[in-house]
Structure formats: structure tokens, C-alpha cells
Amino acid sequence: MSKKFFLPESEMCTQWYNAIPDIPGGLEPPRHPGTGQNLDPSELAIIFPEPLIEQEVSTQRWIDIPEEVNDILRLWRPTPLVRATNLERVIGAKARIYYKNEAVSPAGSHKPNSAVAQVYANKQVGIEKLATETGAGQWGSSLALACCVFGVECLVYMVKCSYEQKPFRRSMMQTWKGRAIPSPSDTTAAGRAVLADDPECPGSLGIAISEAVEIAAQNPDTNYALGSVLNHVLLHQTVIGLEARKQFAMAGESLPDVVVGCCGGGSNFAGIATPFLEEKLTGKKDIRFVAVEPAACPTMTRGHFAYDFGDLAGLTPLLKMHTLGSKFVPPGIHAGGLRYHGMAPIVSALIRDGLVEPLALHQNECFEAAVTFAQSEGIIPAPESSHAVRAAIIEARKPENTDKVVLFNLSGHGHFDMLSYDKYFSMQLEDFDLPQQHLDAAAQHLPANTA
Amino acid sequence: MSKKFFLPESEMCTQWYNAIPDIPGGLEPPRHPGTGQNLDPSELAIIFPEPLIEQEVSTQRWIDIPEEVNDILRLWRPTPLVRATNLERVIGAKARIYYKNEAVSPAGSHKPNSAVAQVYANKQVGIEKLATETGAGQWGSSLALACCVFGVECLVYMVKCSYEQKPFRRSMMQTWKGRAIPSPSDTTAAGRAVLADDPECPGSLGIAISEAVEIAAQNPDTNYALGSVLNHVLLHQTVIGLEARKQFAMAGESLPDVVVGCCGGGSNFAGIATPFLEEKLTGKKDIRFVAVEPAACPTMTRGHFAYDFGDLAGLTPLLKMHTLGSKFVPPGIHAGGLRYHGMAPIVSALIRDGLVEPLALHQNECFEAAVTFAQSEGIIPAPESSHAVRAAIIEARKPENTDKVVLFNLSGHGHFDMLSYDKYFSMQLEDFDLPQQHLDAAAQHLPANTA
Numbered sequence: 010m011s012k013k014f015f016l017p018e019s020e021m022c023t024q025w026y027n028a029i030p031d032i033p034g035g036l037e038p039p040r041h042p043g044t045g046q047n048l049d050p051s052e053l054a055i056i057f058p059e060p061l062i063e064q065e066v067s068t069q070r071w072i073d074i075p076e077e078v079n080d081i082l083r084l085w086r087p088t089p090l091v092r093a094t095n096l097e098r099v100i101g102a103k104a105r106i107y108y109k110n111e112a113v114s115p116a117g118s119h120k121p122n123s124a125v126a127q128v129y130a131n132k133q134v135g136i137e138k139l140a141t142e143t144g145a146g147q148w149g150s151s152l153a154l155a156c157c158v159f160g161v162e163c164l165v166y167m168v169k170c171s172y173e174q175k176p177f178r179r180s181m182m183q184t185w186k187g188r189a190i191p192s193p194s195d196t197t198a199a200g201r202a203v204l205a206d207d208p209e210c211p212g213s214l215g216i217a218i219s220e221a222v223e224i225a226a227q228n229p230d231t232n233y234a235l236g237s238v239l240n241h242v243l244l245h246q247t248v249i250g251l252e253a254r255k256q257f258a259m260a261g262e263s264l265p266d267v268v269v270g271c272c273g274g275g276s277n278f279a280g281i282a283t284p285f286l287e288e289k290l291t292g293k294k295d296i297r298f299v300a301v302e303p304a305a306c307p308t309m310t311r312g313h314f315a316y317d318f319g320d321l322a323g324l325t326p327l328l329k330m331h332t333l334g335s336k337f338v339p340p341g342i343h344a345g346g347l348r349y350h351g352m353a354p355i356v357s358a359l360i361r362d363g364l365v366e367p368l369a370l371h372q373n374e375c376f377e378a379a380v381t382f383a384q385s386e387g388i389i390p391a392p393e394s395s396h397a398v399r400a401a402i403i404e405a406r407k408p409e410n411t412d413k414v415v416l417f418n419l420s421g422h423g424h425f426d427m428l429s430y431d432k433y434f435s436m437q438l439e440d441f442d443l444p445q446q447h448l449d450a451a452a453q454h455l456p457a458n459t460a
Numbered sequence: 461m462s463k464k465f466f467l468p469e470s471e472m473c474t475q476w477y478n479a480i481p482d483i484p485g486g487l488e489p490p491r492h493p494g495t496g497q498n499l500d501p502s503e504l505a506i507i508f509p510e511p512l513i514e515q516e517v518s519t520q521r522w523i524d525i526p527e528e529v530n531d532i533l534r535l536w537r538p539t540p541l542v543r544a545t546n547l548e549r550v551i552g553a554k555a556r557i558y559y560k561n562e563a564v565s566p567a568g569s570h571k572p573n574s575a576v577a578q579v580y581a582n583k584q585v586g587i588e589k590l591a592t593e594t595g596a597g598q599w600g601s602s603l604a605l606a607c608c609v610f611g612v613e614c615l616v617y618m619v620k621c622s623y624e625q626k627p628f629r630r631s632m633m634q635t636w637k638g639r640a641i642p643s644p645s646d647t648t649a650a651g652r653a654v655l656a657d658d659p660e661c662p663g664s665l666g667i668a669i670s671e672a673v674e675i676a677a678q679n680p681d682t683n684y685a686l687g688s689v690l691n692h693v694l695l696h697q698t699v700i701g702l703e704a705r706k707q708f709a710m711a712g713e714s715l716p717d718v719v720v721g722c723c724g725g726g727s728n729f730a731g732i733a734t735p736f737l738e739e740k741l742t743g744k745k746d747i748r749f750v751a752v753e754p755a756a757c758p759t760m761t762r763g764h765f766a767y768d769f770g771d772l773a774g775l776t777p778l779l780k781m782h783t784l785g786s787k788f789v790p791p792g793i794h795a796g797g798l799r800y801h802g803m804a805p806i807v808s809a810l811i812r813d814g815l816v817e818p819l820a821l822h823q824n825e826c827f828e829a830a831v832t833f834a835q836s837e838g839i840i841p842a843p844e845s846s847h848a849v850r851a852a853i854i855e856a857r858k859p860e861n862t863d864k865v866v867l868f869n870l871s872g873h874g875h876f877d878m879l880s881y882d883k884y885f886s887m888q889l890e891d892f893d894l895p896q897q898h899l900d901a902a903a904q905h906l907p908a909n910t911a
Contacts, residue, residue, distance in 0.1 A: 012534055015466040083463055084546075084838045095535075095609075113564065115838030117875070157835050158546075177878035184834050184881055383635050384608050387535045387566030424568070424875035427628035430635055 012094055014256040016087035021079055024071040026247040028283040028355055029240060031070070031290060033362045036240075036354055037329040040316055045456070048326050056225040056233040060130040064241035072244065074126075081125045081158055085114045086248065090256035095385040102405035104413045107265065109253050109281060111420050112388060116181070118421030119277045120151035120236055123245035127234045128155040138162040138231040140224040142192065142217030144171055145345030146178025147391070147421055148236030153187025164231075166192040166200075166220045169212035171345060178425050192217040199223050199322045213338050214349055215321030222324045237274025238319060238328070238353045246280025249418060254284055257416075264294055265416035267404045271396040272300040272309065272367070273346045275353030281418040282365070283355070289364060298365045299404065300356060301396040303375075305441035306339035308332065308352045309360055309367035311448055315455050319351055327456060330357040333443075334451030340441045342372050343429035344392040350451075368400055371440035375399045376433040379423070391421035392429050463545055465707040467538035472530055475522040477698040479734040479806055480691060482521070482741060484813045487691075487805055490777040491767055496907070499777050507676040507684040511581040515692035523695065525577075532576045532609055536565045537699065541707035546836040553856035555864045558716065560704050560732060562871050563839060567632070569872030570728045571602035571687055574696035578685045579606040589613040589682040591675040593643065593668030595622055596796030597629025598842070598872055599687030604638025615682075617643040617651075617671045620663035622796060629876050643668040650674050650773045664789050665800055666772030673775045688725025689770060689779070689804045697731025700869060705735055708867075715745055716867035718855045722847040723751040723760065723818070724797045726804030732869040733816070734806070740815060749816045750855065751807060752847040754826075756892035757790035759783065759803045760811055760818035762899055766906050770802055778907060781808040784894075785902030791892045793823050794880035795843040801902075819851055822891035826850045827884035830874070842872035843880050 029036050039048045050066045057065070064072060093106040111119035131139060139161055143149025149165035156163035165187055172179065172191040179189045192212045193200040199219035203210050210216075218235075225233035235242060250268075257264060268285055270278030278300045288294040302309050308331045317332040319325035331352040333339075339348040359365040372392070379395035381402070382388070390398055401417040404410055423430065432438050480487050490499045501517045508516070515523060530537075544557040562570035582590060590612055594600025600616035607614035616638055623630065623642040630640045643663045644651040650670035654661050661667075669686075676684035686693060701719075708715060719736055721729030729751045739745040753760050759782045768783040770776035782803040784790075790799040810816040823843070830846035832853070833839070841849055852868035855861055874881065883889050 013469060015468070017466070018464060115834075115840070154838060158838075176882070177875075180878035180882045180885075181840065183885055184831055184840055184878075186835065380635055383566075384637065387605060387609075389566070389632065389635055424628075427631035427635075431627070431631045434631075434634055 012092045014090040014259045022248045022251045025244045026284050030068050032358045039326040058131045058134040061241045078126050078129050087252045099385040104405040104410040104415045106405050107416045108419045112422035116151040116154050118147045120148050123242045124151040124155035126245040128159045131232050132159045136232045139234045140164045140221040141234045142166045142221045144168045144214050150181045153182040153185040157185040163187040165189045166217040192220050197223045218320035219322035237276040242276045243279040246276045249280040250284030266413035267297045267415045269299045269397050269400045269417035271393050272302050273349050275356035277420040300365050301368050301400045303347050304369040304371050305342045307369045310369045328354050330354050334454040336454045337451050346393040378402050389423040391423045392426050394420045463543045465541040465710045473699045473702045476695045477735050481519050483809045488780040509582045509585040512692050529577050529580050538703045550836045555856040555861040555866045557856050558867045559870045563873035567602040567605050569598045571599050574693045575602040575606035577696040579610045582683050583610045587683045590685045591615045591672040592685045593617045593672045595619045595665050601632045604633040604636040608636040614638040616640045617668040643671050648674045669771035670773035688727040693727045694730040694806050697727045698735050700731040701735030717864035718748045718866045720750045720848050720851045720868035722844050723753050724800050726807035728871040751816050752819050752851045754798050755820040755822050756793045758820045761820045779805050781805050785905040787905045788902050797844040829853050840874040842874045843877050845871045
């Protein structure tokens with residue numbers, strides 16, 4: 010029996026799906042970080058190129074993918090849709106399990122889908138340099154890859170503890186000509202302020218974003234690139250779900266009953282899930298969408314739904330989203346890509362409207378699921394993706410899902426995360442549940458009048 | 461323009477191609493390590509299962525692939541054939557370049573092609589445990605993966621310096637339930653003898669093979685598995701070239717003009733090359749076959765063609781092959797998989813018969829080629845595979861290859877070898893040329909009367 014479903018390259022997506030016009034309750038606009046007033050899109054031009062600003066605010070349902078972008082995505086896309094028959098047998102699944110394998114990209118995750126589109130848009134308007142941040146390194150290496158291909162310089166502020174713990178992600182960036190700087194650094198005012206306060210600060214995504222945004226805002230030849238959260242990033246990831254739709258037809262399946270993705274900033278989840286919204290909205294099929302986060306950073310399940318900053322220093326626009334507060338520093342779990350205080354406004358709005366179910370899981374149960382997956386399907390999942398694996402297993406075992414179809418996104422492989430597997434095997438991983446007082450404290454740090 | 465050529469799973473190979481009957485000068489039989497007499501195949505039964513011994517000595521041109529083997533290979537096979545148009549542009553290629561991407565397997569190389577077939581054959585005859593050796597870790601992790609899938613125990617003697625330098629290959633084996641033991645170890649007489657002589661010995665493949673063979677010979681429930689060199693291992697790898705033949709038809713190409721592979725023990729090279737022998741032998745097309753080795757371990761270009769042991773302790777049968785002598789310890793280049801004193805008898809015989817051209821390259825030029833490949837095609841090659849990349853670039857730039865087709869095997873990715881890239885970038889890699897006196901000394905260590 011066939012297990013992998015490969016789309017021919019001639020079937021690659023030619024348009025992205027923009028979920029914004031389909032959000033029942035609509036999307037609230039971003040606000041200016043200083044004034045708190047609705048932001049004029051043109052104000053984003055200081056750090057983003059015009060084509061991405063257009064995508065960010067577009068209400069068109071379908072947006073053309075430039076051919077130059079597809080020419081690069083073609084290096085690894087379309088990615089396979091795989092029927093996980095071995096996993097099904099091992100876990101005694103009642104449902105059929107399929108996964109979309111985004112680990113096959115050169116950087117090892119879904120991130121290059123957006124990196125390529127972003128670098129191309131910047132290249133179009135003559136930008137010569139991009140600044141960004143990275144935590145575990147998936148996004149930084151993806152942007153370095155895309156910059157390398159288009160001949161754009163790439164500067165990556167890498168959270169200092171990751172910079173030290175994951176030297177091989179740095180080497181990967183260097184191979185693609187990217188330059189990694191440990192953050193906080195003395196190259197920005199934001200970084201210097203943090204270092205003055207605490208010279209030993211291990212860094213956080215919020216600080217690194219502040220540094221990258223500052224560099225982009227101050228240098229006319231430099232723009233900023235973000236690897237998740239924003240509308241245009243989620244847009245670029247919809248190739249995942251759009252390909253999967255066609256591959257389900259190849260597999261002789263109609264549509265999935267449950268779609269699962271892990272959720273840090275929201276882009277891989279939205280990428281696999283939103284292209285299936287149509288059937289849910291039209292009542293054609295009652296598809297369930299499960300967005301999985303770590304219990305240690307429970308943005309969607311326990312956070313506030315409010316306007317908040319995307320970064321520590323408060324340089325980014327205010328976004329209406331689920332948030333634990335921009336000052337929140339999550340415990341050091343190993344799914345670095347899920348350690349973010351906020352959530353994409355699109356995903357947040359879909360949760361508000363009851364279309365997406367958030368689910369929080371502990372890291373040990375996720376690593377256990379990842380090992381089960383590796384031992385049956387071969388591939389070693391990234392710690393982030395292990396959350397999707399665990400949730401898919403939970404769903405596939407439910408009696409009410411008998412003979413149904415569970416689809417999850419394997420957003421990346423764990424080749425650069427084996428240290429976390431070592432810690433799991435030696436039982437050194439702690440399961441965190443965030444105490445309520447942390448959430449209450451986070452509420453105190455929300456900007457005023459932003460509910 | 462389409463770049464990747466995916467075979468449907470329905471087109472997976474159902475038979476392996478056995479090159480032995482097509483070697484013009486024939487293959488000389490293995491000899492007993494003690495008596496020096498021709499070995500009776502049944503004497504191999506102490507460490508190998510009957511189905512593999514049959515494959516080892518078979519003179520049938522085509523051998524059926526068990527369905528149970530294909531059921532597992534299907535997790536990642538067929539692998540893509542890729543037209544490297546970006547690389548062609550960057551290097552100013554005169555030829556068209558195609559590569560077979562074997563890096564897509566869960567273990568990251570071609571090695572699982574044989575690991576799965578070997579574990580299945582052992583499982584068939586009731587073996588519960590396999591012992592093997594590994595250097596850089598590609599083979600050990602591949603055997604662990606295959607053992608895990610079939611429920612067989614896996615014991616891997618890992619060259620001690622690699623065990624210490626590459627902890628993440630160990631973690632990978634552990635994820636697939638494999639147990640890695642640093643070699644030399646005190647678990648075997650061979651290991652204890654080495655340690656008594658030199659407690660700080662960093663180990664070598666030759667020592668690790670001795671340890672694994674000893675364990676297999678002494679325990680009835682345990683067999684030995686080798687990742688290259690032997691006829692049956694090369695046989696299993698022919699799926700690479702057989703798939704490529706079909707994919708060339710999909711690409712609208714007839715056949716390659718030059719086929720390139722890196723050569724440590726010979727299995728990935730033979731896997732991509734021998735399925736194209738027919739046209740060369742029948743005069744239908746004068747295909748060139750280029751086998752690439754490191755100048756630091758120049759087995760094919762400067763070694764002796766003689767009967768020699770496969771291991772340090774002299775436990776293995778004597779094989780007629782190109783060899784630098786079983787006592788030879790190659791310099792510490794980073795392509796660990798190419799640091800072996802011997803060469804597959806099949807590849808050696810094809811060199812003798814003038815069908816295969818050996819080529820020795822230095823590591824810095826290979827890393828340079830690997831970085832060029834990574835910056836154009838995305839994928840970061842394994843240090844071993846970088847030798848094939850470099851040779852393919854050399855061939856593709858030759859004026860006489862204008863409009864011709866160069867095919868090479870990308871045998872693995874470098875995700876677990878980024879330390880070697882770091883050293884390349886910081887110009888810490890040395891290029892070795894083996895002094896003639898080393899080769900002369902090696903000749904002194906060849907077994908008597910074995911020319």
C-alpha cells in the first residue's frame with residue numbers, strides 16, 4: 010500500500026490563501042506602539058517592504074505567489090503527505106493518521122516557506138540587508154538560506170543561551186552566509202540597556218526582536234523580517250495546507266476530520282489549518298482544528314486576549330492577540346520555537362470565534378510521543394513538532410474518531426535538538442505548569458486601554 | 461522548469477542488481493583468515509544469516525527484494541533525482557548536473573538501504589541481536605533504525621573519538637533503541653588487548669570491527685552486520701542507481717555520461733554506478749564511472765590490490781581488494797566514512813578491469829564544493845558526500861563534457877557534521893597527502909602469499 014503522496018511540481022500552489030476575509034468576527038487592526046491609535050499601514054514601511062505590507066493588510070482571499078518565489082520553494086516543495094501506518098499500528102489508532110512532512114526543507118522546517126517570500130519582496134524594493142531574531146535557530150537559518158539564494162545580507166540576533174547551546178545552528182547560518190550575533194548585544198541601544206541591567210542576561214526572543222527592529226529602523230538599506238505572528242507570514246505558510254488538500258485527493262480521502270499543528274507564533278498551525286476553513290465555515294464538514302502549545306507557555310489556553318507588544322522594548326506595533334505579556338520570560342523548555350509570549354492575531358481571532366481549539370501539553374509527554382513516532386515512522390521530530398505528534402496521537406486514539414482522519418503538520422526535524430532528547434532519556438526534563446500569579450502579573454504589564 | 465523527479469512508490473525496485481556476473485575479469489573468492497584457503501561460504505554462518513550469505517556469493521544478475529524490506533524502505537524511498545540547475549548556474553557548468561538525494565532517509569544517508577535488508581534477513585532466521593561498528597555514526601544509526609523497526613537488539617561499537625566528538629549521533633541511536641559502546645572497550649578480548657597496549661587509544665574502524673565480530677562469533681543469538689565493502693551490502697545499494705535509471709527517463713534524458721560517487725567501503729558508489737554498467741559493457745554508451753576517495757586515505761589510487769583482512773585483529777575473511785593494509789590508521793580527516801584501509805572487492809575488480817576511474821581529492825577543496833552546493837541547492841552535504849560534489853563540479857566544467865550529463869550521489873546530509881564545517885570556515889582543516897613510506901610500510905603488513 011502506498012504511504013507517501015508526492016504532488017508533481019506542476020501542481021505547486023500559484024496562490025496563497027488569505028484567511029482574513031473569512032474570520033467571522035473580523036480582525037482588529039494593529040495600533041501604533043506610541044500613540045495607541047490605529048496604525049496607518051504606511052507607517053510599517055520603515056521596517057517592511059511595500060509588497061509585504063500589502064499582503065499584511067490585504068482582504069483579498071487569494072494572493073498570487075511570485076514565480077521567483079516558487080522557483081526557490083521548488084528546491085524542496087511540494088513536500089510529501091504521508092500516511093503514518095506504522096505509527097497507527099504501534100499506538101493502536103482508531104483513526105487514520107496523515108502528516109505533512111515540512112522537515113524536508115534544507116533548513117529542516119516549514120520556516121523557509123515564508124523566508125523565501127519575504128526576502129524576495131525585500132529584494133524587489135532594493136533592500137540589501139535583513140535583520141531578524143532567532144531562538145532555537147530554525148527561523149534564523151531559514152532566513153539565512155533565503156538571503157543567500159537571493160544575494161541579500163542576513164543579520165541574525167540569536168538568543169544568547171541558544172547561541173551558546175546550539176553552535177551548529179550557527180554553523181548552518183554561516184554556511185548560508187548569515188551572520189549570527191548573540192543577543193543581548195552591544196550593537197543596539199535595546200541590547201545595551203539590557204546588558205547594563207544584567208551583563209549575564211541569557212537573552213529572550215522579545216529582546217532579540219527589539220534589537221533587530223532597532224537596526225532595521227535606523228538603517229535605510231536594512232529591513233526587518235519576522236518568522237511568525239504577522240498576517241503575511243501566516244499567509245506564506247498556507248502552501249502547506251493547500252498542498253495537503255490536493256494530496257488528500259491523491260490518497261483517496263476526502264478531507265481530514267481533525268487538523269493539528271503546534272503553535273508558537275502560529276504560522277505553521279495556520280499554514281496547515283486555514284486552507285481547510287472553508288468546509289468548516291460553509292457547514293460542509295465539521296472539521297476540528299487543534300492548536301497545541303506548551304503548558305509552560307500557555308498563551309492560547311490561559312493568556313489574555315488583548316492588544317500587546319510583540320517585543321520586550323515596545324518597539325513593535327500593538328497587536329490584538331492572546332498574550333502572556335511582553336515582559337513574560339517562559340521557563341526554559343526545549344521547544345524553543347514555542348517560547349513566545351504572544352500569538353498570531355489571525356489564530357487568536359479564530360480561537361475567539363470558536364473555530365480553533367487550543368490545547369496545552371507538557372514536554373515529557375510530547376518527547377514520549379516523538380520517540381514513538383521516531384521508532385515507527387523513522388523521522389526524529391523537532392521538540393516543537395513533538396507537540397503536534399502528541400496531540401495527533403491523542404486524537405487518533407479517541408473512540409469517537411474511529412475511522413476518521415487526523416492530519417498533523419510535522420513542522421521540522423530534531424537533528425539540531427538531540428541534546429533535548431538526551432535530557433528526556435536521562436529524565437532531566439521538568440514539566441512546568443505556570444502558576445496563576447505569573448498570569449496575573451502578566452496582566453499588570455499589558456499596555457493601558459488595550460482590551 | 462521541473463527540477464525534482466519523484467518516482468511513484470509503485471515504481472519501487474522489486475529486484476536488486478548483482479554486478480558480480482558482469483565483472484569482466486571475475487571476482488576472486490574470499491579466503492579463510494587462518495588457513496588462507498578459499499573460504500567455504502558456510503563458514504560465514506557463524507556471524508551472518510543464510511539469506512545474506514546466499515546474496516554474498518550469488519552469481520544471479522537479479523535478486524528479489526523481499527516485500528517486507530520494501531515496506532520499510534518505503535518510509536523514504538523512492539528518493540528524488542534532482543536537476544541541480546542552481547548549482548550549474550553558479551559554477552558555470554558545461555554539462556547538466558543531476559544528483560540522487562539519499563540524504564532524505566531518517567538516518568540521513570544511503571546506509572539504511574542495506575541496514576533494513578540485513579536486519580530483515582537476520583530476523584528471518586531468528587537472530588535477536590546484531591553487533592556492528594560505526595565511525596562517524598551514519599551506519600550505526602542506520603542499523604539502529606532498522607533494528608528498531610524489526611524489533612531486534614542493536615549493539616554498536618563506536619570509534620571512541622567519534623563517540624566523544626559526536627554525542628548527537630549517539631542520541632540518535634538511542635532514540636531508535638540502539639546501544640552505543642565506545643571502542644576500544646573492555647567488553648571484548650580484542651578491545652582489552654588494545655587498551656592494555658594503549659589505555660588512551662582513540663579507536664579506529666578496524667578495532668571496532670574486531671570487537672563487533674568477536675561478540676557475534678561468541679554469542680549464538682547474535683550476528684554481525686557490516687555497512688559496506690561486502691558484496692551483499694553493495695547489492696542492497698543498487699536501488700539508488702536502478703531508481704535513477706527510471707528517473708532519467710522521467711527527466712527526458714537518456715543516460716548519464718559520467719556517474720560519480722564517493723568511496724569509503726564502496727557501497728554508495730557501487731549503488732549508483734553498477735546499475736549503469738550494462739550500457740558500458742555492451743558498448744551502447746561509453747559511460748565514465750568516477751569513484752572519489754580522500755587523498756589522505758588513497759586506497760584506490762595508491763593502495764595495493766591484494767588479499768587483506770577487513771579488520772585490525774585479523775578476524776574477518778581475507779578479501780581481494782585495494783588496501784592500504786589492515787594496520788593502517790588514516791589521518792583524522794572529517795569524512796569519517798571514507799577513512800577505511802580497504803575497498804569493496806566488487807569496486808576493486810571494476811577498477812582492475814578499467815571500468816571505474818578512481819580519483820583522490822583533498823578535504824578543503826571538497827568542503828569548498830560542499831559550501832557552493834549548500835549555497836545554491838540548499839542542502840548541506842555530509843563531508844563524505846562533499847567528495848562526490850567536488851568531483852561532479854570538476855566533471856561538469858570540463859569542455860569535453862559540454863551538453864553531457866553528470867550524475868552524482870548525494871549520499872548524506874551534514875547535519876551531524878557541522879563541527880567540520882566550523883573548522884573549514886576557520887581554516888583549521890589540513891590537506892594530507894600520504895607519504896610514500898606509509899604505503900611501503902603498509903605493504904609490509906599484508907598477509908603472506910595473498911597477491
